Amino acid sequence: MAGLNVVMAQLNFMVGDIPGNLEKVISVLEQSAEKGADVVVFPELTLIGYPPEDLLLRPSLETRIDNALNDLKSRMPADIAAVVGYPKVVDGNVFNMAGVFLNGNTVTEYAKQCLPNYQVFDEKRYFTAGHSPCVFELSGIKVGVTVCEDIWLPEPTEQARLAGAEIMLNLNASPFHRGKNYERDELLGQRANEGQMPIVYVNLVGGQDELVFDGGSMVVDAKGEKQFQAPFFEEGLYQVNVELGDDCATITPNQLIEPPSELASIYQALVLGVRDYVNKNGFKGVVLGLSGGIDSALTLAVAVDALGKDRVEAIMMPFRYTSDLSKNDAADEAERLGVRYQSISIEPIFDAFMASLAEEFEGTERDTTEENLQARARGVLLMAISNKKRYLVLTTGNKSEMAVGYSTLYGDMAGGYDVLKDVPKVTVFELSRYRNTISEVIPVSVIERPPSAELAPDQKDEDSLPPYEVLDEILYRYIELDESAEVIIAAGFEAQTVNRVLRLVDINEYKRRQAPEGVRITQRGFGRDRRYPITNGWKIGD
Known part of the structure; x- marks a missing residue:
């Protein structure tokens, strides 16, 4: 039986840091060579990171990538192949390329065929x-190469099979x-x-702005049965040996770890997204x-x-209604989490605002303006602390609130990253209960009492919104499934509830455009996934 010893390099790369990413590649090749590997497979667009977006349009892209590849070939250890992703410019066209390198030479290159252009992807732009x-030969085995989306459609695999x-x-x-x-398993x-x-x-791992890549690299045999599963949400080098017989493939070691539950995976995605956004952007x-x-509390x-x-x-930041x-x-x-904690009243700030606005507000009734002033006073305090300490402000709005505009511009929306931006309110409750199964850090009373913004006496969220169980289902159908009002x-x-909710979603697009980034955990988040014009005459029933 012919065999191939493969290292799956499930790694976290920095978008745009071509020199840093190259050093990581060389280090992994050296480690893998010492362990007797035949080939190391890296993620898509290894050298520039994913997604590089308009960095791909920079005039120096071709030179930077060429320099990195020349450096790679001159420094890579002998007798171990590297399959590396990078963008390559050919006659003015940019290709999403995978190159195979061995003993200082380029063995072959493959240009990605299926370019995704949906949800968060816009590869046809670049x-x-x-x-x-x-198809190339290594250790007596004919090896095919494809890149990401190529595996989601049958044609590239069939081409490779026909090529041997x-x-x-x-x-x-x-x-x-x-x-x-x-x-992925089914596919x-x-x-x-x-x-x-x-x-x-082999999958990328790590956070990049709103996206989180969860790893979960794996090997399936020729019958489609999974034989090896790498962990999720963590970097690692995973070595497997694939032996090919006449009518079967043997993969060792056979490692089939249980994937995390849905709630556990969402929570881990939030943690990884926050960690990488803060660390990669240099916040203290x-x-x-x-x-x-x-x-x-969950944030x-x-x-x-x-x-x-x-x-x-x-x-x-208490007020008289807190x-x-x-x-x-x-x-x-x-106290349970051991963080630095301060209480700063917003009463004097609010009173100063109201005194300054007294003449302007004369003869008007109290309304949501005064509620929004409370939120904005809090936003001012947090941003001042952020400036002084070089700390990133985490906002705490969830997807349900962002959808219907139940938030205040320059108030509770003021900040740099919204951890729960794509987490519906019902899921917030579920995640809080899940986190408490690890260690009870969220007081039970926080989870059990009715949600309230506490911007007015005896205020509850359901005074202004449908019950979250109803609201979240309507939002799921409208935002993620694109169902019309009639279908919902x-x-x-x-009917009245549906039309009201959908109208709130539509008229609050302007707020969401000004909201901070946040971790994407659904198939359609507010960001790269969903791009609606702010000014438009589309009718809700359409």
Whole structure:
């Protein structure tokens, strides 16, 4: 039986840091050579990171990549192949390329054929599609190469099979959303079975702005059965030996770890997204407003798990409507998590605003203006602390609130990163309960009491919004499934509620455009996924 010893380099790269990424590649090759590997497979666009977006349009791209590849070939250890992703400029066209390098030479190159242009992907903006399969020989085995989306469609695998490939190496930068790992399992099984060859699937890991890449690299045999599963949400080098017989493939070691549950995977994605956003952008730590409510409580827990307690500061900013229960719960959680905690009243700031505006407001009734002033006073305090300490402000709004505009511009939306931006309110409750199964850091009273912004006496969220169980289902249908009002109503939802919710979503696009980045955990988040014009005449019923 012919065999191939493969290292799956499930790594976290920095977008744009070509020299730093190259050093990581060379270090991994040296480690893998010492362990007797035949080939190391890296993720998609290894050298520049994913997604590089308009960095691909920079005039110096070609020179920088050429220099890095020449450096790689001159420094790589002998007798070990590297399959590396990078952008390559050919006659003015940019290709999403995978190159195979061995003993200082370029063995072959493969240009990605299937360029995704949906959800968060817009590769057709940058890349030209390839058309030809790539098959090379290594250790007596004919090896095919594809890149990410190529594995989601049957044609590239079939091309490789017809060109004689006996095993497929697939380089990926596949972002996380809830349930994604099950989709990949089914897909790889189907594609391996069709191509009658094992597939080595290597995925990127790490956070990049709103995207989180969850790793989960794996190997499936020629029958589509998974034989090796790497961990999720963590870097690592995973070495497997693939032996090919006449009618079977043997993969050793056989490692089938249980993937994390859906809630565990969402929580880990939030933690990784926060950690990489803060660290890769050079912030010393984070600060957030801790209100005693569930959103800020969960955000604080994620922040501490991501960065450690010494890099997190929580600020309670009470007002006359802030209950003693909220004050006590906030202090309790801060103590449980061991973070620096301060209480700064916004009463004098609010009073100063109102005094300055007294003449302008004369003869008017009290309304949401005064509520928004409270939120904006808090935003001013947090941003001042951020400026002084070089701490990133974490905002705490969830997807349900962002969808319907239940937030204040330059108030609770003021900050640099929104941990829960793509997390519906019902899921916030579920994640809080999940986190407490690890260690009870969120007071039970925070989870059990009705949510309230506490900007007015005895205020509750459901005074202004439908129950979150109803709201979140309507939002899921409208935002993620693109269902019309008629379809949602026909599914059993009250017409007046549906029309009101959909109108709120539509008229608050301007707010979401000014919202900070946040971790994407669904198939359609507010960001790269969903791009609607602010000014438009589209009718809700359409």
